[in-house]
Amino acid sequence: MNQCTAVALLPPPDHLLALAAPGHRPEAGHVLCELGGDHDGRHAAMLWDEGGRPGSAVWVRWKGSGLAQLTPLPWCSALDPRNEACELFTAHPSPHSWDITDPTHTAVTHHLTCQHPHLFPRSRDGSESGRAPGPDPA
Structure with missing residues (x-):
């Protein structure tokens, strides 16, 4: 929702x-x-x-x-x-909060994923990892 x-x-x-x-x-x-x-x-x-x-x-x-x-x-x-x-x-x-989606956050994440796909690795099933953009943890 x-x-x-x-x-x-x-x-x-x-x-x-x-x-x-x-x-x-x-x-x-x-x-x-x-x-x-x-x-x-x-x-x-x-x-x-x-x-x-x-x-x-x-x-x-x-x-x-x-x-x-x-x-x-x-x-x-x-x-x-x-x-x-x-x-x-x-x-x-x-x-509950975990069932609520911020549409602005979703739109920004989608835009960033399209513009910078290397920042959003895909899981084995092809879905996005959901990880925020940023450097990989060391």
Whole structure:
């Protein structure tokens, strides 16, 4: 499933504005929803994690063009068959992160594969290895 393409403009918090040097006002930043494209309409993006403790990840949630809210949420406890954790919050309203594809990342990887095939070795079955471009590990 493709990732949701909703974007929100997140203004800098008031405490950052108060601490900013005169003439150097922090700028607003955009956040992209990290959920699958068919979710319930309430978008979410993880902003930071305070060390992996339950409820330590701070997410921004918004709906439509409404006001964004920061909220701490616990991590989803689901594991994929390779024992890798879901990168979303508990009770997220879409598939787990390993079933969500970022269409921009896919398009860029496809373009790079066509332009620089030597950077993307193919496996024996002819599929791409999925390795990011870069030097071979020594």
